[in-house]
Amino acid sequence: MGNEARRGLHVGVLIGVSTAAYAATLAGVTTAESTADRALIAARDPIAEAVAAVASDYDALERRLGAASDHYSRIASDYAGLRPAIDDLEATLDTLAATTRRVGASVAQLPARVALPAARSAPGRATAPTTHAVTRASGV
Amino acid sequence: MGSPLRLSAVGRDADRAWSEVTDEFAEADIALSRFRDDAELVALDRYAGTGVARRVSRRLERAVVAAERARRVTRGGFDARVLLDLERLGEHGADIDVDASAAAVDDDRSWVDRPIARRLARGFLSLDRPIDLGGIGKGLALRWATARCERLRLHSFLIDAGGDIVVRGDAPEAGPWQIGIEDPAAAQGSPLAVIGLAEGAIATSSISHRRWVHQGRRVHHLIDPITGQPASGGLLAVTVVSRDPAWSEVWSKTLFLSGRRGIADEARRRGLAAWWVDDSGGLSMTAAARSRTCWVRAEAEQDQRIAASAASNSSSFGILSPERAFVTAAGSAATDRRAGSSSG
Numbered sequence: 001m002g003n004e005a006r007r008g009l010h011v012g013v014l015i016g017v018s019t020a021a022y023a024a025t026l027a028g029v030t031t032a033e034s035t036a037d038r039a040l041i042a043a044r045d046p047i048a049e050a051v052a053a054v055a056s057d058y059d060a061l062e063r064r065l066g067a068a069s070d071h072y073s074r075i076a077s078d079y080a081g082l083r084p085a086i087d088d089l090e091a092t093l094d095t096l097a098a099t100t101r102r103v104g105a106s107v108a109q110l111p112a113r114v115a116l117p118a119a120r121s122a123p124g125r126a127t128a129p130t131t132h133a134v135t136r137a138s139g140v
Numbered sequence: 141m142g143s144p145l146r147l148s149a150v151g152r153d154a155d156r157a158w159s160e161v162t163d164e165f166a167e168a169d170i171a172l173s174r175f176r177d178d179a180e181l182v183a184l185d186r187y188a189g190t191g192v193a194r195r196v197s198r199r200l201e202r203a204v205v206a207a208e209r210a211r212r213v214t215r216g217g218f219d220a221r222v223l224l225d226l227e228r229l230g231e232h233g234a235d236i237d238v239d240a241s242a243a244a245v246d247d248d249r250s251w252v253d254r255p256i257a258r259r260l261a262r263g264f265l266s267l268d269r270p271i272d273l274g275g276i277g278k279g280l281a282l283r284w285a286t287a288r289c290e291r292l293r294l295h296s297f298l299i300d301a302g303g304d305i306v307v308r309g310d311a312p313e314a315g316p317w318q319i320g321i322e323d324p325a326a327a328q329g330s331p332l333a334v335i336g337l338a339e340g341a342i343a344t345s346s347i348s349h350r351r352w353v354h355q356g357r358r359v360h361h362l363i364d365p366i367t368g369q370p371a372s373g374g375l376l377a378v379t380v381v382s383r384d385p386a387w388s389e390v391w392s393k394t395l396f397l398s399g400r401r402g403i404a405d406e407a408r409r410r411g412l413a414a415w416w417v418d419d420s421g422g423l424s425m426t427a428a429a430r431s432r433t434c435w436v437r438a439e440a441e442q443d444q445r446i447a448a449s450a451a452s453n454s455s456s457f458g459i460l461s462p463e464r465a466f467v468t469a470a471g472s473a474a475t476d477r478r479a480g481s482s483s484g
Binding site for chain 1: 146148298300302303304305307311317318319320321322324327330331334342343344345346347348349350377379434435437440441443444
């Protein structure tokens with residue numbers, strides 16, 4: 001076999017070896033990437049769970065806010081219903097205050113002393129009425 | 141119980157009622173007195189502080205239970221354990237073999253917050269300190285005597301046990317029973333006021349009696365359980381009307397301890413009909429008492445002065461008290477019985 005023939009064989013072997021090396025390298029790289037991805041996924045699990053919990057809490061908060069909003073709406077409605085009665089009460093209090101002021105003014109105009117006409121009447125019994133018993137220090 | 145006893149009764153069973161009343165007081169005396177050497181209470185007091193539980197009669201047991209309830213209701217204003225204080229101040233009863241040192245020094249009064257007796261079983265009592273039932277015993281005897289009269293279907297009667305009085309029904313003159321309040325400064329003079337009472341009990345606590353001089357100091361028998369000293373609140377006498385004679389007695393003593401400054405608030409807060417005489421001789425009363433009062437000496441004297449003034453000067457102005465409704469007796473159909481007590 002001549003040199004030309006051996007060169008061709010050498011090129012073929014070289015190409016085969018190179019291809020095999022490439023394939024082995026590619027397999028190694030792929031394995032390494034797969035391992036890194038699994039580690040990353042495992043590291044991200046708690047974060048994902050926390051995000052899910054926050055989302056759940058948020059949903060609950062949203063529901064409570066909705067309920068509170070409904071409650072507030074009902075209270076506002078009830079207060080609106082009471083408002084006429086409150087207005088009436090305030091008006092009554094105003095009237096009472098005005099009446100009290102008038103009474104106070106009238107009282108201020110009354111004389112401090114009133115002279116009564118002379119009265120003659122039998123005075124109260126001067127001596128003690130007859131008693132059936134007398135309460136006193138009871139002794140022992 | 142050291143007091144004269146009197147029954148005024150209207151009805152056919154008056155004589156039998158008198159027998160019941162005297163029996164009741166004799167039995168109460170032998171059970172509750174602290175002055176009789178043979179009294180059941182004295183025997184119980186002799187075992188005070190020993191831890192021994194003594195068997196007692198139903199009457200003494202009920203009295204001790206009533207005294208304990210009075211202590212609780214008055215929040216310690218009434219306390220039967222003042223006996224050692226009375227002994228220390230010189231008012232001696234029957235000898236109960238009191239430890240002289242215990243009687244002389246008694247500054248630690250933490251016992252006032254504890255019950256006066258332990259009831260270990262029905263009819264068995266144990267005392268930590270000796271007790272004096274004088275502040276409630278006569279009232280209890282009146283309560284029990286009243287019950288005996290009522291069991292005889294006696295509807296109108298008055299029992300007077302030395303100034304503590306129970307009335308039921310109408311007086312013989314068909315009106316309320318008229319009860320005078322003694323002037324503590326003049327026992328034989330005119331009463332300070334007259335009360336009309338159809339049903340109830342009246343009791344007076346006063347220092348006009350049972351007062352003496354001890355080691356150069358004037359003392360009396362109304363002891364403040366908190367201090368162990370005679371009350372000194374500026375009062376001479378307190379009278380209380382209630383439905384029950386024992387409670388009238390308890391409240392009159394408790395109010396006395398309030399003193400002239402506190403008695404009005406205390407009496408009104410308790411809703412009591414109470415009259416009191418301060419050390420200036422003035423008579424005061426609660427609204428509940430006013431409605432039961434039909435004559436007041438001070439008001440009558442004022443009426444007389446105004447009337448005299450009006451008569452001498454026709455231009456005088458004044459308001460005269462209205463004529464007070466009053467029933468006078470034209471004669472008594474009542475059976476009246478009196479007796480002195482056997483002891484004390």
